[in-house]
Amino acid sequence: MVALALGAADTAAGRWLLVALALGLVGDVFLLGRTTARFQAGLAAFLLGHLAYLACFVALGLDQPAGALAGAVVALGALVAARGVLPATHRSDGPALSAPVAVYMLVITVMVVAAWTTDSWLVPLGASVFVASDTMLAVNRFVRPLPRADLLVMVTYHVGQALIVLGVLTG
Template sequence: MSAGWFAAALTAAAMVADWWAVARSRAEVERWAKPAAMIGLLAVATLGGAGDTASGRWLLLALALGLVGDVLLLRDSPSRFAGGLMAFLLGHLAFVASFVLAGLDHPTWGWAGVAVVAGSLAVGRRILPGATADGGPGLAVAVATYMLVIGAMAVTGWATGSLLVGLGVSLFVVSDTVLAMGRFVQPHRWSHPVTMVTYHGAQVLIVWGLLGLLAS
């Protein structure tokens, strides 16, 4: 088995372990499985040649910032949530840079991203009022800024013309919408597992699709 496939297998195992830990409320397993999944995905991207291009290096930065955000969100507190929000916001900006450098050769595909964002806003119309009630206007502004940035990521991701990247950014929007709904509107037992499954699926599809673009 090549190093890349071995890293991919370990990454998949860490992701499944994290999903199980989240579903079973096993924090002691989540503490190592959650960061291990992103470390593994960083290794997969690196072994896949991401470091050889400017677009790929921005991808690696985005994944690293996702890892930071994951670690911060392992514990629930206002300060750690704010730090995680900032890490993921910067990560989404890094994804945008990566997509732009890879080439937005299919701008009309960007409308699929617009549709995904519009659907998310319709479903999550109570998120900003909930964020205001939870943390005041400052938190609401931060969440609104985050929503704007992930919207840009969705549009630019689809505009690359890669179906895998487009599906990945769409899953990212779904993941963040479920997370925000669970935190600011109505918590559900299934919110956290769905957030993590869609989040990991998003990261995998983006890495897979972007590495394919860069290799072509």
């Protein structure tokens, strides 16, 4: 609702933002269940959401190519923190889970690098916080329990999205 009130429907970037937010909501609903099938459906929705974020950032303009290095550092940090996720998902459900998780990790990596090349400082900050949320969720679910993970995942997820919304719509 906030994104619409801020005029998201008025620009191409804003419309892609609305698509990303809607897909995030669909992913949230799927993740309410704890089964592998619901996780896979949620993962698919979030993967499409990150592609929509990527389209949003492209529509904003990737005018700061030097920022890609900072985005790559954020992505590398997340990949290092989540290094046990792919082996754990493969042990859990084989390639039916590990392959989509690997694709998702690639897409979110591209998304965060692209975010860092936009002119807004809020967009890359929000994308980085979103990546931190996803990293905690994956490590907590597949590798080892993290203290207060559910709270931290939800707070960082919502803060990340709010920062992206503000960055896209207030420029």
